[in-house]
Amino acid sequence: MNKLLKAQTFKLKPRTSNLFSGARLYAAIALVITLGAAWTWFNRLPEIAATPTQAQPHTGFAAPNFSLPSLAGETFTLADLKGKVVLVNFWATWCPPCRAEMPAIDAAYRANKDAGFVVLAVDQMENPDIVNLFRAKYNLSFPLLLDSDGAINRQYLVSALPTSFFVDRKGVIRDMMIGGSMSREFIEGKIKTLLEEK
Amino acid sequence: MLPVLRLGPFTVPVAPLTWLAAFFVLQEIGERTAKRLNLPADVFSGALMWTIGVGIVAARLGYVASYLDAFIAEPLQIVALNFGTLDVMTGALFGVIAGIAYLQRKKVSLRLFADALSPALALAMAVLSFGNLLTGDAFGVPAQNLPWAIFLWGELRQPVQVYELAAYLAIFAFVWFRAPRPYDGAHFLITIALLAGVRVLLEPLRGDSVAWVMGLREAQVIALVLMSIALGIFMTIFHRSPKPMA
Numbered sequence: 001m002n003k004l005l006k007a008q009t010f011k012l013k014p015r016t017s018n019l020f021s022g023a024r025l026y027a028a029i030a031l032v033i034t035l036g037a038a039w040t041w042f043n044r045l046p047e048i049a050a051t052p053t054q055a056q057p058h059t060g061f062a063a064p065n066f067s068l069p070s071l072a073g074e075t076f077t078l079a080d081l082k083g084k085v086v087l088v089n090f091w092a093t094w095c096p097p098c099r100a101e102m103p104a105i106d107a108a109y110r111a112n113k114d115a116g117f118v119v120l121a122v123d124q125m126e127n128p129d130i131v132n133l134f135r136a137k138y139n140l141s142f143p144l145l146l147d148s149d150g151a152i153n154r155q156y157l158v159s160a161l162p163t164s165f166f167v168d169r170k171g172v173i174r175d176m177m178i179g180g181s182m183s184r185e186f187i188e189g190k191i192k193t194l195l196e197e198k
Numbered sequence: 199m200l201p202v203l204r205l206g207p208f209t210v211p212v213a214p215l216t217w218l219a220a221f222f223v224l225q226e227i228g229e230r231t232a233k234r235l236n237l238p239a240d241v242f243s244g245a246l247m248w249t250i251g252v253g254i255v256a257a258r259l260g261y262v263a264s265y266l267d268a269f270i271a272e273p274l275q276i277v278a279l280n281f282g283t284l285d286v287m288t289g290a291l292f293g294v295i296a297g298i299a300y301l302q303r304k305k306v307s308l309r310l311f312a313d314a315l316s317p318a319l320a321l322a323m324a325v326l327s328f329g330n331l332l333t334g335d336a337f338g339v340p341a342q343n344l345p346w347a348i349f350l351w352g353e354l355r356q357p358v359q360v361y362e363l364a365a366y367l368a369i370f371a372f373v374w375f376r377a378p379r380p381y382d383g384a385h386f387l388i389t390i391a392l393l394a395g396v397r398v399l400l401e402p403l404r405g406d407s408v409a410w411v412m413g414l415r416e417a418q419v420i421a422l423v424l425m426s427i428a429l430g431i432f433m434t435i436f437h438r439s440p441k442p443m444a
Contacts (some may be wrong), residue, residue, distance in 0.1 A: 178210060
């Protein structure tokens with residue numbers, strides 16, 4: 001009877017004879033955490049990397065610069081807009097989701113332009129007259145730029161319309177949206193933090 | 199690089215597709231693991247659905263609360279869900295609470311559910327890494343002289359997405375086939391510690407790290423803390439678990 005009871009007895013006791021041997025396992029875990037902390041410390045980012053300088057059309061890079069004429073004949077250069085938050089929107093009048101999001105972009109622009117928000121809507125290789133009719137129909141107030149040979153679309157690797165890039169005050173792409181349609185609240189959600197940054 | 203898929207007249211961004219694939223993996227592999235652990239597959243699926251369902255709703259509401267001014271103008275936009283408009287932390291918090299509540303109602307051990315989730319979690323991370331490889335996200339630092347570097351964003355770079363993919367597959371294989379399971383919940387803690395450990399190890403090779411205080415990489419610090427907590431809990435439970443005498 002005593003033998004049987006003894007066999008069924010459980011005890012709070014660590015194993016001592018395998019991989020989970022208490023002292024060895026504690027030491028191994030302590031070593032792993034210490035090495036991890038050291039690795040983390042020695043791989044800090046240099047301060048110079050705080051602002052990206054390489055230009056690529058992707059989140060985390062500087063926005064590739066471009067100059068394009070607007071419908072009104074004025075030339076806009078992205079680099080001149082440093083200090084402002086810029087939405088670069090690639091679109092075309094024949095693209096349904098592009099048409100759907102234009103009123104939302106305009107509403108967000110009207111509400112936030114005084115805080116430093118700029119929209120550059122880059123039309124993809126269309127006749128200026130068609131773009132002008134579209135602008136009048138939707139009563140758009142932001143600049144519509146004409147990428148007549150598609151060079152800027154290619155520079156930004158635009159593979160689907162609409163495609164939008166949110167550029168911060170330092171000229172860095174902070175977010176992007178492939179496809180649509182963006183709502184006003186979506187746009188304002190994206191730019192709120194960027195506008196608060198100095 | 200393949201940021202979008204063209205399906206006839208439709209253009210589908212790849213990133214949300216990889217999230218859907220990751221969810222499918224969580225569900226399928228999770229159910230299989232649940233059966234191995236004698237956990238009813240429908241209970242596992244139910245808990246997963248509650249966690250993700252409540253998580254998405256809470257993430258959306260958290261986002262709405264953060265940008266209330268914009269939504270007051272257009273209240274109907276609250277239900278116009280977009281993956282880019284979610285508050286992930288709020289969603290994770292309430293999703294986990296909902297999952298725990300569901301498991302308690304079904305009288306199923308949370309630790310057992312967590313173990314069933316573990317291999318699937320590693321495999322889902324591998325799917326997301328593959329998605330990053332397709333879209334060019336989570337890119338590596340420049341590496342001009344590396345023989346196996348990949349050309350991405352204008353220069354040769356460390357193929358971090360491939361390293362992560364391989365590491366997550368290895369973790370999946372280890373947890374599925376070999377990992378010791380001295381008590382319920384052990385597989386989950388081991389998986390979390392390994393996933394976090396991979397991030398600690400590979401973060402310096404990433405070109406999109408976000409700087410925190412003193413130049414520390416934010417993701418690396420969070421992963422280090424997570425790894426330490428998982429290992430600490432693992433050891434604490436291990437030493438408190440009753441073991442039959444030899």
